[in-house]
Amino acid sequence: LQLLNLTWTYRLHVNAVHLRLVYMSGTVLPANCKRIRHKTHSSGYQLARQSTNGQQTRQQCLKRFLIVNLLLVLYAWSVIEAKPCSPGCTKHGTCNHELGRCDCPRNLTGDNCDEPIKPLARVCKHNGFPSLEECVAETPLRCLNACNRRGRCYGGWCHCHEGYYGADCSLSLDANGRPEQLAGMGFSAAPGPPRIYIYELPPRFTTHKNLDRFDRPLFAHLWKRIISSGHRTTDGAAADYYYVPVDFRYMFSEALLVLQYIQQTWPYWNATGGARHLLLSTSDLGGCEGKQLMRIRNLTAQAVWVTPWGLTRKHPRVWWPGCHRPGLDVVIPIPAQTNGMLRTPLNPRVTPLERNTTFYFSGKICGDNRDPRADTSSWPVCQTATNPLYSAGVRQQVYYHHSKRPGYIVVPRSRSYVRDMSTAKFCLAPTGGGHGKRQVLVARFGCIPVPITDYVLQPFEPELDWEAFSVTVKEEDVPRLHTILGAINDTKLSQMQKSLACASKHLWWSSLWGGIFGDDGRYDAFATLMEILRVRLLHPGAPPEQYRQLDERFRRFADCELDDEPPRNVSLCTYGYDLGLEGIAPTPYCEWRKYGKYGIPGGAICEGALNIAACPRPWQ
Template sequence: EAAVAAVAGGAQSRGQTATSLSHAPASRLRLEVKNASRRDEQASAATVGLPLPAPRPPSRVYLAHLDYMAKYPSTGPENPRSVRSAWLSKSVRQSDKQSRDDELGAMLLQAGWREADAPVGLQVPGADVAAPILTGNAWHWGRGRCPEACARNGGVCLPELGRCDCPRNRWGPSCEVLVQPAVARPERFHGWCVYNDSSPWFCDKPICTHDSPKSVSLRTSPSADLHASRCLGAPVSECEHNCSYHGVCTANGGTRRCKCFPGYRGAACELATVAHCVHNCFGRGQCDEGFCKCKPPYFGVDCSLVPSPNQQQSSLLGTIDSPLRRAADCVAPCVYVYELPARMNVLALKAEPQFGFFVHGPADYRAFKAMHLSLLRSPHRTADPARASYFYVPTWDFHGSWGNPELYWRAHRYVRTHWPFWNASGGADHIWTVTRDAAACATPWGSLWEPLNSSIVLSNWGAVTGLGGVPTERCFDARRDLVVPGVLHPSKVKLSPFLPFFAKSNGSHAAAAAADTAGLWEKRKTLLFFHGSICWQTYDRVHSMEELRRKCARKHGFIDHYSFGVRYEVYRRFKDEPRFLLRATEFIPPPPSLNLDQAMLTSVFCLCPSGTGWGMRAFHAAVLGCIPVVVQDDGSGTYPSVLQAFEGLLLDWDEFSVRLRFDQLPSLPRLLRALESDEAAMRAKRLALARAATR
């Protein structure tokens, strides 16, 4: 809800800034954004019901970003300060004079992308075209043409496009082919295994059956060549109960045994381990390793949609029929959530159906899941594109720190060629969530400039620089993008000293701030706490400070500016400072075992530097009542400091954190002790922290 409010309250005004005011003086930019933000924050608060703060001017860091974008309005390849993505990768770059087309071609090839992997498909309703067509990692028959066999074989039809989405272990135009999914094979751990429409057997491999004992063939379209692949194992019918269609029938002499896919066990793979589906399919279908096998007429990623009347002529996605929201009308601003093919989100190659959506281990890179689920049940959601102010593209990108960008290229091509809404706005009203370390900034694996240059990006990294400490294509643009918090594990949130006050006050953020007078700060004896790696590579171990110095001086190409050097500078200066608990994890022997949550709960301040990009420390510290000390700039003054979550529009981080520049680090102990001794200033910080943490 906060993200929708912030987008509505700021992105519209920033969108105006990006178009009509892109060459305006910085002073005019400030005035326009200030006035528009105040108006839209008030409107959003009334619409969404959020207890937004009183209108205020954008923060100083936000204004610094606007100043920077006024001087360098493009984050694309034509910007002289934006390093070309090919500069970052010797494997891609051929010469200084390489054309942009050649550069893109090299990146696409490196990512496993082919133009043939995204045919236009069936765009015109009722068109007299041959079908089915494999495009966007799903089979399309055309509006109203999805065969009944799709549902019989465990698939789900999207009426709007006549698309048949298949579960993990099924493939083919009607999900008629049993396959061993890529998640059961080693290549899922390598970058070259991506779903390729032009090569239907590139990742998933067919399983031998009685009808196809040696090989299986498919056409990606009626006019395409036949794609044949040897099938795996003995015919599955020769194994007990056909391995429940969840395993390969292996032959060892005259013995037949089932080799089960991940998520299944038992002699006949008849036992499924616990898997999690979006909203548990609302009880309208079977959860199959993250995929909702909806019972007709329901469809959608969570079975929350039913076909609209006159679906053949309607432009509606369907009608929302969700137990979480019965109202037919959406609350403005309305957001249309695309129903992408399942292999772009819930069945992505590294999907994690074994983990609950907010209870899994690597939660810090999973904001894309949280955003998707929240929008599906939000009162802002609409299935009528005519009512939508924004369009959300729900890709699930499990690469974490960085990796292959092909998922975004595929989703962009799919949305642009199967629906008219992208082309109507040039993508300016489309929203993506990118949770990689440096968000959408280009990396050696490729650039996201082409698919995302005109859209709104929700990310955890608010910097104009990428992994190498320099601007790269499609880094953060404060005029349209928004920084959102990471997904903090519920076990951490439950420890927050603010929650009891928040709960007793029926969700009042102001009342939660009463924790300041409840004696919760008396046990905080550590002045400054930090635990983590000091330099890249994080897993390289050292025995002494001299080895650490050499490690931190080592060059790593595109990632030479790990934490902007802040971690090393603080550690080398103050590792022995009284009341400073600074723990470097790369030392041998490592620091003694410590409960990090309890360490934060007993610390006054927590150091929150960046790493390869964004990190969870700032959110973790704030929730546990430890005042974040944010130092996220390189000290050169060339680029603005990293913008934090919701900063500039909904939150002012200067109120509840300690924001320092790199050149202030030598004075860090003096500054913190001076602040700690100022009772009025500390009370103000803690009151602001309580309000912000519970929001």
């Protein structure tokens, strides 16, 4: 008991005694033995399997893990010993009150952030700023969650007001010295799992970077949504998952430094072996693009990689290595965008057109970036042999076999791209130099995706039943593609289109960037990711293709059939990148432009809310 009390002194919760995610001989350590009652608690699953009696299970828990618990307290005590910041830290910097770390702006360093960085121009260039002025300029709203109005924003970095800390100034200490989030804003945690701990990394790894130079800023949007959705926990010992708020695609040589810092600063990585840590990479090949990223991937074998690339084994003809592990990693949809997205027939304000084209594809076909030959009577169809296995050769094969077929349109470009997808029944969804984006785009326009690349799983597959709304074709079957599609009758096609109308919601991040389908965001990609993580907690080790059978709520969610009512007077603003289409917007456009690439604080679903603690949560 004295040992437990000491942990409070160092701002470690009593729950640190019960670190939930420690793997000892393959067994998950429960967060709290008392939680194991007659109905099995998810964290006590491994123990509860051995006994149907809740009391016996609790006794086993206490006996088997008492010594381990005490050792973990000693370990955590030695790792996270809170220290005060230097007295002058907050004049120019932000004091992380948990770690005693003074976070400085880009142009200053030292314990008190009073030593100028030299040469500053080099630091600014490294962080993606084209000029010194932009590097140090105050940008009131262009920070994560706009600093929650508790700090001043300087090009992505928040100088938090006294007493607040964190990348968005959302954290502070309560009267007992424990961290709390969004204090005084009416914050309430999400009613159910997952609970996600976010590592507050030094800003040199995160908010010192110029997000405007990121073509895929998803890591920052996930970061803010975890906070605004209520899934964040400030108690790392009670967390279900741990989010590392960087995109490893952009970290290069700093990636290893990030992991080393986490291991040296918090006990959770070492205690879990990296398990249940969420690592994001939006690279074309996920966590397997380039030697540096492959090295990080191999060092994080137990972590959950969240990427858009679903190749499960080495491709037999292309050099791509197998990178995705179903049931551990998650394939997510790339937030692909195109002009005229509001013209989709799935928008309730748009009148659907007749789908009189059987099959459609418009885009790059040859790896040499040149148009294919018009004459398809002989192979090869590309003008040079440069990069012949671009898209695993699928685009070239489809062009060769089907571009002249009646009812089939396979072209390198089109001036009526949106209309073409809206009037086609089936659309090719190939890979490119790695992951593709057309499975997301064509689904958004109600065109049945036709993925063709062997061993590649699509976004949220196999958790979602892609067979219900797509036609996956093996590479060897490309010559008879027309036969496969011709066997799908009108009744089956209608069923698939209905399923696709639901699936398209799962494949778009509407709570982040705004709605398209007139929905409230409850089924969007973020909510889908949270649902998958929730089911994994309740059914550890279950094959992901069985989630629908094991969890009724997940089945209803996947089929867009939740029956809980959304909060009253809540409407998700509309993705508003297209000027001139306001007349067909289901709701008013989101006012995102003033926030830059950080977007609306908390995500588009929070627009109009008093603060991010008051964001609607229709999926809960």
